[in-house]
């Protein structure tokens with residue numbers, strides 16, 4: 367009941383006649399215990415079969431990149447909402463909540479927000495004014511349509527001994543740029559749920575820094591409702607119990623937890639997560655499809671992880687990062703032009719053994 371009450375905000379989904387428990391689709395298997403979502407791009411909506419699969423299988427969607435700063439506003443400060451509006455229209459037609467991704471991310475942004483044309487940090491007050499105005503413009507446009515935002519993405523450093531990534535926002539404003547972004551977001555839409563999103567924060571090192579960040583926002587009386595653990599995991603790392611410990615530590619701060627970008631990479635890779643700064647060598651062993659033994663291994667891994675995740679009542683959403691294998695960012699990361707197979711549906715939109723494993727694990731929801 368506790369978990370159900372925490373999802374009151376999503377009660378409208380239940381009201382829309384979704385089956386409560388059991389059933390074959392992912393969202394039927396999850397029922398009203400937690401939301402099952404996926405990342406969707408406007409290009410997905412151009413494919414009627416794919417759009418139908420999204421509407422059938424998932425409760426909610428996250429625009430994969432259409433709401434990223436660099437796609438929302440140009441170098442002259444002109445906003446374009448068309449792509450995001452298309453995703454919203456699709457979601458509204460299917461009564462699906464939309465998770466806004468994201469307001470602040472150093473990797474896909476516009477230089478003028480925090481730097482001058484030479485790359486020098488802007489004065490703090492000017493950078494704060496730009497940040498406030500950007501958040502007001504985007505959240506103002508989507509007020510009432512997007513009711514949960516990933517306010518800041520990937521601010522915590524991967525480096526031992528360094529708390530926050532050295533980003534243009536940090537250099538121009540200082541460490542409180544994160545708190546300011548949350549303050550501006552709450553003022554822009556007081557009804558919106560606000561969360562912090564990052565990769566590998568379920569693992570020692572970044573986990574401690576994440577708890578530190580949550581505590582600092584809480585002590586500054588900044589509204590933060592949840593933490594998004596992205597969940598870009600490998601076929602053999604991190605262990606499921608480590609993921610569980612990380613969820614537990616974040617939940618102990620009072621945060622809801624979401625797995626926001628889940629995929630499991632069956633191809634060989636040196637490190638987990640999505641550190642876009644790193645480039646690695648990368649074999650391409652399965653260009654013509656994942657062999658049966660790897661399908662089985664992938665299914666087992668997905669089943670173990672989701673079984674662990676659903677043990678935690680603080681988890682309110684599991685989102686998969688993409689619709690099918692052909693759409694995954696992992697076809698081009700950490701090296702370009704690999705043929706990857708990290709999701710639950712193959713390139714022909716057929717459910718893989720990993721889909722069955724997740725469906726079974728979801729049905730274990732208490």
Ligand code: G3I
Nearest residue numbers: 409430431434467473474519565596627640642687694695
């Ligand atoms: O396909 C369009 C093309 O038609 C258009 O002309 C072009 C204009 O820029 O954009 C193309 O889309 C690109 C898209 O990938 C598909 O290839 C976008 O530019 C590009 O920004 C987008 O990259 C996204 C990436 O974040 C941004 O670096 C990926 O889709 C997305 O999966 C990836 O997701 C990130 C999360 O946001 C944060 N966590 C890590 C995760 C993986 O990097």
